[in-house]
Amino acid sequence: MKLSQRIQTCELSPMRKFHPLAVEAQAKGRKIYHLNIGQPDIATPELYFDAVRQFSSPVLAYAESPGIPSFLHAVQGYYNRLGAHYDESEILATTGGSEALSILMQCILDPGSEVLIPEPYYPNYATFIRAACGEIQPIPTSPEEGYHYADRAKIEPLIHENTRAILITNPSNPTGVILNAEERQLLLDIAMEHDLYLICDEVYREFTYNGEGLVTMGTMERGQDHLVIVDSVSKRFSACGARIGCLISKNKALMAEAMKFCQARLSVATLDQVAAAALYNVEQSYFDQVRQEYQRRRDTVMRKLHSIPNVTAKTPDGAFYLMAALPVDDADKFQAWLLTDFEDHGETVMFSPGHSFYATPGKGVNEIRIAYVLNEADLSRAMDLLALGIEAYQKTMK
Amino acid sequence: MKLSQRIQTCELSPMRKFHPLAVEAQAKGRKIYHLNIGQPDIATPELYFDAVRQFSSPVLAYAESPGIPSFLHAVQGYYNRLGAHYDESEILATTGGSEALSILMQCILDPGSEVLIPEPYYPNYATFIRAACGEIQPIPTSPEEGYHYADRAKIEPLIHENTRAILITNPSNPTGVILNAEERQLLLDIAMEHDLYLICDEVYREFTYNGEGLVTMGTMERGQDHLVIVDSVSKRFSACGARIGCLISKNKALMAEAMKFCQARLSVATLDQVAAAALYNVEQSYFDQVRQEYQRRRDTVMRKLHSIPNVTAKTPDGAFYLMAALPVDDADKFQAWLLTDFEDHGETVMFSPGHSFYATPGKGVNEIRIAYVLNEADLSRAMDLLALGIEAYQKTMK
Numbered sequence: 001m002k003l004s005q006r007i008q009t010c011e012l013s014p015m016r017k018f019h020p021l022a023v024e025a026q027a028k029g030r031k032i033y034h035l036n037i038g039q040p041d042i043a044t045p046e047l048y049f050d051a052v053r054q055f056s057s058p059v060l061a062y063a064e065s066p067g068i069p070s071f072l073h074a075v076q077g078y079y080n081r082l083g084a085h086y087d088e089s090e091i092l093a094t095t096g097g098s099e100a101l102s103i104l105m106q107c108i109l110d111p112g113s114e115v116l117i118p119e120p121y122y123p124n125y126a127t128f129i130r131a132a133c134g135e136i137q138p139i140p141t142s143p144e145e146g147y148h149y150a151d152r153a154k155i156e157p158l159i160h161e162n163t164r165a166i167l168i169t170n171p172s173n174p175t176g177v178i179l180n181a182e183e184r185q186l187l188l189d190i191a192m193e194h195d196l197y198l199i200c201d202e203v204y205r206e207f208t209y210n211g212e213g214l215v216t217m218g219t220m221e222r223g224q225d226h227l228v229i230v231d232s233v234s235k236r237f238s239a240c241g242a243r244i245g246c247l248i249s250k251n252k253a254l255m256a257e258a259m260k261f262c263q264a265r266l267s268v269a270t271l272d273q274v275a276a277a278a279l280y281n282v283e284q285s286y287f288d289q290v291r292q293e294y295q296r297r298r299d300t301v302m303r304k305l306h307s308i309p310n311v312t313a314k315t316p317d318g319a320f321y322l323m324a325a326l327p328v329d330d331a332d333k334f335q336a337w338l339l340t341d342f343e344d345h346g347e348t349v350m351f352s353p354g355h356s357f358y359a360t361p362g363k364g365v366n367e368i369r370i371a372y373v374l375n376e377a378d379l380s381r382a383m384d385l386l387a388l389g390i391e392a393y394q395k396t397m398k
Numbered sequence: 399m400k401l402s403q404r405i406q407t408c409e410l411s412p413m414r415k416f417h418p419l420a421v422e423a424q425a426k427g428r429k430i431y432h433l434n435i436g437q438p439d440i441a442t443p444e445l446y447f448d449a450v451r452q453f454s455s456p457v458l459a460y461a462e463s464p465g466i467p468s469f470l471h472a473v474q475g476y477y478n479r480l481g482a483h484y485d486e487s488e489i490l491a492t493t494g495g496s497e498a499l500s501i502l503m504q505c506i507l508d509p510g511s512e513v514l515i516p517e518p519y520y521p522n523y524a525t526f527i528r529a530a531c532g533e534i535q536p537i538p539t540s541p542e543e544g545y546h547y548a549d550r551a552k553i554e555p556l557i558h559e560n561t562r563a564i565l566i567t568n569p570s571n572p573t574g575v576i577l578n579a580e581e582r583q584l585l586l587d588i589a590m591e592h593d594l595y596l597i598c599d600e601v602y603r604e605f606t607y608n609g610e611g612l613v614t615m616g617t618m619e620r621g622q623d624h625l626v627i628v629d630s631v632s633k634r635f636s637a638c639g640a641r642i643g644c645l646i647s648k649n650k651a652l653m654a655e656a657m658k659f660c661q662a663r664l665s666v667a668t669l670d671q672v673a674a675a676a677l678y679n680v681e682q683s684y685f686d687q688v689r690q691e692y693q694r695r696r697d698t699v700m701r702k703l704h705s706i707p708n709v710t711a712k713t714p715d716g717a718f719y720l721m722a723a724l725p726v727d728d729a730d731k732f733q734a735w736l737l738t739d740f741e742d743h744g745e746t747v748m749f750s751p752g753h754s755f756y757a758t759p760g761k762g763v764n765e766i767r768i769a770y771v772l773n774e775a776d777l778s779r780a781m782d783l784l785a786l787g788i789e790a791y792q793k794t795m796k
Contacts, residue, residue: 001506001562001593001594001595001624001649001651001652002506002508002511002562003505003506003651003652003655004504004505004506004507004508004511004530004655005508006504006508007504007505007655007658007659008655010655010658010659010662011658012657012658012661013463013658013661013662013664015661016463016661016664017661019462019463037460039459039460040457041457042457043456043457044456044457044458048458049453052450052451052453052669053450053451055447055450058441058442059437059438059439059440059441059442059636060442060446060636060637060638060639060640061437061638061639062435062437062638062639063639064417065411065414065417095493095497095641095663095667096663096664098662098663098664099493099663102663106402106404106405106529107401107402107405108399108400108401108402109402110400110402110403110404111509111531113400113402124661124662124663124664127658127659127661127662128662131504131659131662132402133509133531164399164400195399196399197399226399238457238458239458240458240459240460240664240665241458241459241460241461241665241667241668241669242458242667242668242669243493243664243665243666243667243668251399253399253401254399254401257401257402257405257406257408259410260405260408260409260410260411260525261405261408261525261529263410263411263413263414263415263522263525264408264411264496264522264525264526264529265493265494265496265497265500265522266411266414266494266496266522266638266641267638267639267641268641269493269639269640269641269667269670270639270640270641271450271639271640271669271670272667272669272670
């Protein structure tokens with residue numbers, strides 16, 4: 001029995017592939033601090049659970065394929081308040097931002113099509129693109145330049161006839177980079193000039209520490225027909241387990257094709273959509289508190305990182321991740337070792353090894369992505385475990 | 399901006415593509431009886447809503463990528479009771495049976511790969527296969543032969559080097575055909591002999607009216623490594639809106655590849671998995687009542703169909719669908735007309751036009767699929783509307 005060639009080019013998620021080793025470590029009584037996955041410890045607003053408890057239909061029926069009206073209306077209203085005006089028909093509910101990306105790639109890629117992505121990037125993009133028979137063309141960046149990628153001279157030489165789209169995450173996972181208004185328009189202009197889609201994953205919109213407030217590409221003047229926004233309630237409302245996202249675009253031809261997939265998979269979970277719609281009524285103070293909390297966490301992580309010898313990292317402006325280069329030979333081996341051979345007072349730590357965040361061979365091997373999603377006490381302990389782990393691992397390297 | 403070639407070969411769902419016309423008809427005050435979609439009116443067991451209300455974690459977190467342990471355990475126990483013994487690692491939770499099919503096709507099809515499917519078939523299969531760059535090779539059947547397809551002489555000549563799998567629905571949507579034990583083993587033997595996957599969509603397992611009880615391919619003696627079962631809580635527990643299904647196989651290589659997708663899309667909705675696990679505790683009397691109810695509905699539909707002149711249909715043994723050939727030129731046109739031009743006391747009816755259930759061009763044009771998912775009074779009225787509609791439509795054809 002054959003397996004598809006493209007699935008064999010895909011990898012396990014660097015955020016999740018050490019799960020079996022983690023289970024073994026836990027079985028030995030280890031406590032693990034998780035910096036590997038963007039699972040915030042922030043409480044989901046009670047609005048979600050209230051809506052779920054109040055659901056009173058006796059039949060849990062399929063929802064409408066494009067999404068339930070109350071959810072689409074909530075998303076529309078939220079974007080309106082940001083100054084981006086979408087018709088409800090320009091929004092499709094999806095099973096997380098993940099499904100939005102998966103559907104999108106199926107709609108725009110043929111075998112051999114390329115998608116330009118600044119690297120390092122969210123590794124699951126690679127699976128969605130390869131599943132659709134496409135390939136990643138990385139836009140190289142460097143920590144020395146602050147992972148800057150919105151540069152015509154960097155991007156245009158990479159565009160050729162097989163290029164279909166530019167995919168960015170703003171604010172960025174994993175680098176925390178945030179685009180300014182000029183850079184946002186530049187990317188849309190490049191997309192217009194070369195007839196490409198600009199796919200903007202904006203799921204970390206609320207998490208900015210540069211004082212600029214909430215930003216969406218949906219307010220840009222030119223090029224809206226080229227823009228596709230991927231969004232989700234997962235991070236915004238700390239509701240990752242709801243698996244509710246959306247695909248947003250004014251490109252009618254694209255949305256008509258996406259609807260074919262939405263109909264084929266019938267619908268997104270009904271109860272989660274009802275409850276996700278309710279989340280959009282949360283008060284502003286919720287976001288203010290969450291942002292302040294993450295800013296403190298970011299500062300804690302950076303302070304701790306700076307105290308570890310020979311570690312380099314750039315302070316992120318947004319999202320809740322950062323890339324750090326460690327004085328180890330191979331972050332994959334180091335992570336496995338932390339789970340199998342290391343402990344301090346019965347505790348250890350997980351992060352995401354960096355090489356899967358790069359398409360360029362050899363890059364990121366000694367890097368890790370840290371998700372600063374734990375409370376400050378746990379975060380502080382996790383970073384101390386990282387420091388102790390590096391020190392102990394270096395002795396094994398000799 | 400280009401769209402992928404394969405998405406352009408996909409169609410809107412025949413079950414859902416008339417939704418915009420239905421919305422218009424409703425805006426004019428029409429009441430619509432829905433025989434177009436497999437959305438039962440049976441109440442979802444309270445166990446589901448109880449579990450949802452009792453969920454007490456303050457953070458709605460991502461679930462484990464393969465599924466939460468309690469759901470996998472519930473599915474394992476259910477199959478054990480049927481005599482099919484799976485390890486929990488041989489079960490992956492998915493967002494409905496739909497996602498199981500989508501992941502599976504991505505894992506086994508390359509551009510140009512073929513999947514053998516008895517036609518008529520569930521039309522969304524075509525989208526999942528085409529999305530994975532594959533093609534359908536139909537196994538022709540006929541109502542005169544009772545839609546029989548488990549026949550070596552019919553299947554083997556269609557197998558060639560690009561064939562990757564045989565996909566069946568047992569009990570069948572849309573024909574209601576049920577395989578006997580000999581036929582089930584025959585299909586697995588063919589899969590073994592030609593090194594193919596046998597994908598068995600068993601989501602209608604509980605809906606059988608031939609007295610045979612619950613059956614799964616998972617109990618067959620030979621060929622388990624070739625078997626992939628697609629399952630779902632949607633129909634079993636009238637919980638379509640939960641979007642909880644699973645992919646089951648003893649083929650370790652396949653399951654390892656499927657895990658890459660499961661990790662890339664992170665997880666299935668947490669609350670729905672918790673509640674779906676609880677559903678597996680429902681009492682046997684629930685299933686007995688539901689089956690009796692559907693058997694009565696089936697008998698009502700058949701009685702009504704037989705009273706309409708020049709309609710042909712075979713009595714289904716399972717699931718809750720049937721195909722019927724109508725004395726109309728084109729079931730697509732007829733459905734549109736029923737929504738735009740027809741009413742009887744302000745009421746009309748929807749079904750699924752048949753041509754999308756066939757890959758062979760020209761087949762099924764005058765056929766429809768009826769989902770007998772309404773209570774008997776509504777079903778009876780819906781069938782009367784169908785009869786009145788046919789009579790009135792025939793006058794417009796002259």
